[in-house]
Amino acid sequence: MASFSDLSSAKGLKELDTFLLTKSYITGYQASRDDLAVFGAMASAPSAKEYPHAARWYNHIKALLGESFPGQGKGVGLAGASAGASAPAAKMEVDDDSSDSDSDSDLDLFGEMTEEEKAAQEKKKAVIAAAKARAAEKEKKCKSLIVMDIKPWDDETDLKKMEEDVRAITYDGLLWGSSKLVTFAFGMKKLQMTAVIEDTKIPSFDEIIEKDILLLDEDEEVQSELVQSVDILSFNKL
The missing domain is CATH 3.30.70.60 (Ribosomal protein S6/Translation elongation factor EF1B)
Known part of the structure; x- marks a missing residue:
């Protein structure tokens, strides 16, 4: 079991950064519900300068939001927070032996994407595609x-x-x-x-x-x- 202090504190972020030093995900070798649970427990993106490994993981999970998470989570408990509540300042524990049902209860805070969120995601994709097209056109005219x-x-x-x-x-x-x-x-x-x-x-x-x-x-x-x-x-x- 790996435990982390208050994720809104420098101590908690340092613990998470150290934990992710040699790991790509919270549990297993692919994105899972555990990653979503930990992501949801954070108030904001960690500093890439101070916590490079945590920031790398955070940005990766953020990019995957709205896509499928094939990994089966082992279970993430957010101590001090009730199920369904956002808990940026809660003490968090990662328990490899927890049941999938515990993980599901923690993930009530993640619902399906709203129409506004879907529209925002499509707009973001369109902006990225347009930027790539402009870069390719600029390369042609170099x-x-x-x-x-x-x-x-x-x-x-x-x-x-x-x-x-x-x-x-x-x-x-x-x-x-x-x-x-x-x-x-x-x-x-x-x-x-x-x-x-x-x-x-x-x-x-x-x-x-x-x-x-x-x-x-x-x-x-x-x-x-x-x-x-x-x-x-x-x-x-x-």
């Missing part, structure tokens, strides 16, 4: 902003032609942005460009760099006569 340096082979490279060649690369989900020339080693200039990609349509921008920007002839894998290298400066989600 984009990334890329800033890259495109370096020429030497100072005689036609940078205007190099930029034209890069912008000529087209993919569904790829949009070339602004560009500018930046001076680097020994006074040479490189092309700095931005691009926006739709992540679901362009799974790998590295392939575009390797197969389209750096290669003059993809079939023969001949490197471009204009582009010496490409460096990604930043890759950020929009």
Whole structure:
């Protein structure tokens, strides 16, 4: 038998939290009427920070309300509370040897869901489904902003032609942005460009760099006569 002090006190919640440290349910290995009885004896949800195991159990049982509880309870007695009364401050005892009839008497406080409760539950399900749909739609539209340096082979490279060649690369989900020339080693200039990609349509921008920007002839894998290298400066989600 496991006993718990007043569940509205820190002592009682600590005892319950310790009891649930290695258990998922009050008795057995599936949700039962015992869990409902203990749940009903609590005034409010326990603090997840102070009583993580009790809070985990409480939220799980709360989520199951309105659904079936397949487990057969061993019996939960709420000492100090009459049957059918809500007893948030009562001393509670869990007796593995109690009869099912004792458990049933304690569970008089749990009636069938009212029409208002059913409507609230359906509304909650609809809200969750809508949130999931919005998240999925947002994932489809997720984009990334890329800033890259495109370096020429030497100072005689036609940078205007190099930029034209890069912008000529087209993919569904790829949009070339602004560009500018930046001076680097020994006074040479490189092309700095931005691009926006739709992540679901362009799974790998590295392939575009390797197969389209750096290669003059993809079939023969001949490197471009204009582009010496490409460096990604930043890759950020929009």
